[in-house]
Amino acid sequence: MELGLRSKRALVLGSSSGMGRAIVTGLAAEGARVVVTGRSEERVARVAAETDAVRGIVGDLVEEGTPERMVAEGIEALGGLDIFVGNTGGGKPGGLVAGGFGAVEAGYRTMLLPQLRAAEAAIPALRASGAGRMVFLTARSILEASPDLALSSVFRSGVAAAARSLAHELAPHVTVNVVVPGQFDTGALQRFEAAKAAEEGRDIAAIRDAHVAAIPMGRLGRAEELADLVMFLVSERAGYITGATFRIDGGLTRGF
Numbered sequence: 001m002e003l004g005l006r007s008k009r010a011l012v013l014g015s016s017s018g019m020g021r022a023i024v025t026g027l028a029a030e031g032a033r034v035v036v037t038g039r040s041e042e043r044v045a046r047v048a049a050e051t052d053a054v055r056g057i058v059g060d061l062v063e064e065g066t067p068e069r070m071v072a073e074g075i076e077a078l079g080g081l082d083i084f085v086g087n088t089g090g091g092k093p094g095g096l097v098a099g100g101f102g103a104v105e106a107g108y109r110t111m112l113l114p115q116l117r118a119a120e121a122a123i124p125a126l127r128a129s130g131a132g133r134m135v136f137l138t139a140r141s142i143l144e145a146s147p148d149l150a151l152s153s154v155f156r157s158g159v160a161a162a163a164r165s166l167a168h169e170l171a172p173h174v175t176v177n178v179v180v181p182g183q184f185d186t187g188a189l190q191r192f193e194a195a196k197a198a199e200e201g202r203d204i205a206a207i208r209d210a211h212v213a214a215i216p217m218g219r220l221g222r223a224e225e226l227a228d229l230v231m232f233l234v235s236e237r238a239g240y241i242t243g244a245t246f247r248i249d250g251g252l253t254r255g256f
Helices: 018-029 041-051 066-078 100-129 150-170 187-200 204-213 223-233
Strands: 009-012 033-038 055-058 083-086 132-137 174-181 245-248
Touching (some): 009 018, 018 033, 018 223, 132 150, 223 245
C-alpha cells in the first residue's frame, strides 16, 4: 500500500529512543523528511544520521519554552509541517495516596503541559499544510485504571481529551488522533519494571513474566509495530480518520 508519505515534513517529539525512534525511522524509510528530537545530544545525533534527518534538536520538554522552541526550529528546518507526533516521557509509577500526590506538578509538567504547548506551536503550520496530521501517544491508563500508573491516568487522559477537542476545532484541514500503546519492549518499560521490582522487593524477571502473562498475544509489542500504526494514521490513506483512539496492546486492555 502506498502511504503517500514521500517528502512529507514530519516532527516527532521524543524520537531519539524507544517508540519515538521507531516512528521517525519508519517515516524516513517511507521518504518523509524528518526532524529528530530528544534530551541526549549523542542519541539525537545518532538517530538523525541513521534517518538522514533534516535536523536533530536537543532539549528537555519539561523545561519552560522548550516544546515551543523545538517545534519552531523544526518548522524552520523543514520549511513547514505536515505531520506532528506528540510523545513525552511517563510519570512516577505508583498510586496517588502512597506518594503520588506529591508528584502531581512533576507529572503535569512531564506528561500534559509539553504536549499542549507543542501542539499549540504546531497548529498554524499544520493548518497551512492543508492536510496536516497530528497524533498523540498516550498510555493504556487512559482506558483502564491502573494503581501502578495513577498520575499517568490523570495527565495522559488530559492529552486524549485535548485531542478530541482539537479534532473538531481543526477539521477539515488537520486530523487529530490518539494512539494507546500497551506493553512494549522499550527502555521505558524496563525502567518501570526496575522501579516496581525495587519497590516490591521482587526480581525484575518476575515482573516481566507477569507483564507478558497478562497479554493475550503472549508477548510484548515491538516498537516497529506501533510505528506502522502511526505511519498509517499520518498518511494520505487516513484522511477520513480523526478524533479516534487506537489501542495497540495485544489485547491487554479489558474493555471495548
